[in-house]
Amino acid sequence: MVQIVSGPKGSGKTKTMIxxxxxxxxxxxxxxxxxxxREKYRVKLDNQIRYINVEDFFIDDPKVFFGFLNGVIAENYDITTIYIDNVxxxxxxxxxxxxxxxFSDIRKLEDKYSVQxxxxxxxxxxxxxxxxKPALS
Structure with missing residues (x-):
């Protein structure tokens, strides 16, 4: 199931995600x-975690991002978890x-490829x- 980390700006969501x-x-x-x-969080993650800065790509709406996620999974079927900070x-x-x-499209990916x-x-x-609401952590 998709998990959600929520909170107001400055509440530590990114630190929690990391x-x-x-x-x-x-x-x-x-x-x-x-x-x-943002590039600045790369150094806070274990170097074995694949970090993707979406500013390097041309993502401007949810459908383009969904296509991007499909490509990420297609490139590596060993992915078990994808963290998306500030979606x-x-x-x-x-x-x-x-x-x-x-959210509905992401659940389809989750079901089909067993990616959290x-x-x-x-x-x-x-x-x-x-x-x-069922996804709140």
Missing amino acids: DYANDNNANHEGEVVFIND LRIVNLDNISQLESL FVLSVCAEDSEIPEFM
Whole structure:
């Protein structure tokens, strides 16, 4: 199941995601991927974690990002977990409710390829739409 890390800006979501990824990498088999749109977090991750800075690519909406995720998985079927930090900013959306289609598509990838997704969103728990509530961590 897709897992959500939520909280207001500055609440430590990225640090939590980095800690999760590092712990996951140390305790599990398979490949771990961390996706962000900032280069500065690369040094905080274990060097065995594949870090992808999406600013290097031409991602401007949820459908393009979904295609990108398909390519990441197609390139390496050993991926077990993909962390996506600040998904709203990556896909250029202003409102968390606009993530419903992408969230549904990510669940399809999760089911088909047995890849776990952990997403961070800048929102209070009370702002999380119903379609995401089961994924709150």
